[in-house]
Amino acid sequence: MSTKQMLLSGFGGQGILFAGKFLAYKGLTDGKQVSWLPSYGPEMRGGTASCSVIISDEAVGSPIISNPDILVAMNLPSLDKFEKSVVPGGVILADSTLIERKVERDDVTVYYIPATRLASENGFPTLANMILMGKLLEILGEFNADDMKVALSKVISAKRADMLETNLKALELGAKF
Amino acid sequence: MADKVLMKGNEAIAEAAIIAGCRHYFGYPITPQTEIAAYMAKKMPKIGGVFLQAESEIAAINMVYGVAAAGKRVMTSSSSPGISLKSEGLSYLAGSDLPALVVNVQRGGPGLGGIQPSQSDYFQATRGSGHGDYHMIVLAPSSVQEMAELTVKGFELADTYRMTSMILADGTMGQMMEPVSLDLEVKPAPEKPWATVGTKLQRKHNIVNSLSLVPEELEKFNFERYERYNYIKENEAMYEEYLMDDAEYAIAAFGITSRVAKNAINEARKQGIKVGMIRPITLWPFPVAPFKKAADKVKAIISVELSMGQMIDDVKLATECKVPVTLCNRVGGMIVSPEQVLEAIKAVAENGGAK
Structure with a gap:
């Protein structure tokens, strides 16, 4: 992997920014160069949230992603908005619980993961984001429990430390799907 | 890598300011720099510092003036429209030769404009921003690491030359996270014999003032200030x-x-x-x-x-x-x-x- 540009997008509240921060810390733990850039604006609850994460072997140039290598779409508006921007040969991960349509492009690899349903069924309804991150890391060949634990410990506050194992379970669930 | 943490540019500025010995922050919230104020609100009370959300940008910059006159490292931060409001105070700081750090995380203008990134306050920053002949040292970071390093540098330059340093960033730089090392080298603040901290009845009292009604004197102050500016031009340009x-x-x-x-x-x-x-x-x-x-x-x-x-x-x-x-x-x-x-x-x- 030289440089991977990843765009995560969904509703506010789905944990998009958190998932991105986890990815960035995972990269940092692996000794990579990383950047994390959120969309910011006059957002309201239920509005769209997205963030751009770049993980690279070299210093990161522009932190702004116009054409992601990987798109993680957690809702339909996100897929509608960003499907066209993915580079040919890129990857789209879609939460198929919330996105009923199929990806229209045929020059990208698509993974449909019913992340929201899986999260509810397994007793951690707020961790659909991490199920998708698990799949993403598996695709990248970066699924490694020790590094993921380190990264999780950086993004989960000490007060919520009991959530670490649950997050790890969600990651594993995604990787195995 | 182990000592690096992921931080937003705004947070890196705030933490670096604390590391540089700044214990006085005055501000008024505005997107996209509010994380600086939020960080200070959280941290300052824990380390014996002052965080004060003023009633306006104008009040905040005048509080900065007060602390600067007392010789302490002090800062404020805002975004474009807020810097316009602070510009009167910036001119007074210059006229009184006071050191301070001001952060502008720019957004699109003119007017209230938008809240997305911009660099359209370049003229405002490099030409002084308020009235009268003066300059500020303007530092333009291009990474979160530089957001931290140039904040420290900004305080040092401000103290060395008794003038305002401005960090000129933009919404992207403020909002993005990158790994940053906070192992920052800080030179101790120089003595400030001019500070208005009480005479203890042992010396003539100091005066900090930008009013000067005798034209011959005011001209002399301007000439002297520009001699200092010329020295800075020769010695402090970075690229x-x-x-x-x-x-x-x-x-x-x-x-x-x-x-x-x-x-x-x-x-x-x-x-x-x-x-x-x-x-x-x-x-x-x-x-x-x-x-x-x-x-x-x-x-x-x-x-x-x-x-x-x-x-x-x-x-x-x-x-x-x-x-x-x-x-x-x-x-x-x-x-x-x-x-x-x-x-x-x-x-x-x-x-x-x-x-």
């Missing part, structure tokens, strides 16, 4: 050169646009176009020397800016218009893309730099 050794074309860019430009330069190089970049780190003093040197060497310069073309004037002055200087820009919160910069590079390369 980074990227692939300039064999460059036939040069890009001038600072902050976020310099990062976008780097992507474009790497791509252009792959296509055989010899292009490099001069990235001013201090916008005032503007790094004239590297541009002067480039003017004898390159065929054209492209100024990449998130404004209608402001730094381009300084590039033309520095190069004495010896080479054509073109503008590649987006405004209003839009950001130039690497593709747009690459097109601009190809355009000048195609006609060999001729206008």
Whole structure:
């Protein structure tokens, strides 16, 4: 992997920014160069949230992603908005619980993961984001429990430390799907 | 790598200020810099510092004036419209020769404008911003690490030269997270015998004031201040050169646009176009020397800016218009893309730099 540009997008509240921060810390733990850039604006609850994460072997140039290598779409508006921007040969991960349509492009690899349903069924309804991150890391060949634990410990506050194992379970669930 | 943490640019500024010994922060919230105030609100009470959300930007800058007069490291932060409000105070700080750090995380203007990134306060920052003849030292970070380092540097320069240092960032730089090492070297603050901290009945009292009704005296103050400015121009200009050794074309860019430009330069190089970049780190003093040197060497310069073309004037002055200087820009919160910069590079390369 030289440089991977990843765009995560969904509703506010789905944990998009958190998932991105986890990815960035995972990269940092692996000794990579990383950047994390959120969309910011006059957002309201239920509005769209997205963030751009770049993980690279070299210093990161522009932190702004116009054409992601990987798109993680957690809702339909996100897929509608960003499907066209993915580079040919890129990857789209879609939460198929919330996105009923199929990806229209045929020059990208698509993974449909019913992340929201899986999260509810397994007793951690707020961790659909991490199920998708698990799949993403598996695709990248970066699924490694020790590094993921380190990264999780950086993004989960000490007060919520009991959530670490649950997050790890969600990651594993995604990787195995 | 172990000692690096991921931080937003805004948070890095706040933490670096604390590391630099700043224990007084006054501000008023405005997007996209509010994380600075939020960080200070959380941290300052725990370390015996002062965080105060003032009733307005104008109040905040005058509180800065007060603490600066008492000789302590002090800061405020805002975004474009808020800096306009603070500009009266910035002029008073200059007129009273007081050191302070001011952060502008720019957003699109004019007026209330928008809240997305911009670099359109370049003129405002480098030409003083308020009334009267004066300058601020203007530092333009292009990474979260530099957000931290230049904050420390800003306090040091402010104290050394008794003037305001401004960190001129933009919404992207403020909001993005990158790994940052907070192992920052801080020089101790110099003695400030001029500070108004009480005479203990042992010396004549100090006066901090910008009012001077005798024209002969006021002229003298201005002349002296500009002698200091000239010294700063000679000694404190900072810049980074990227692939300039064999460059036939040069890009001038600072902050976020310099990062976008780097992507474009790497791509252009792959296509055989010899292009490099001069990235001013201090916008005032503007790094004239590297541009002067480039003017004898390159065929054209492209100024990449998130404004209608402001730094381009300084590039033309520095190069004495010896080479054509073109503008590649987006405004209003839009950001130039690497593709747009690459097109601009190809355009000048195609006609060999001729206008």
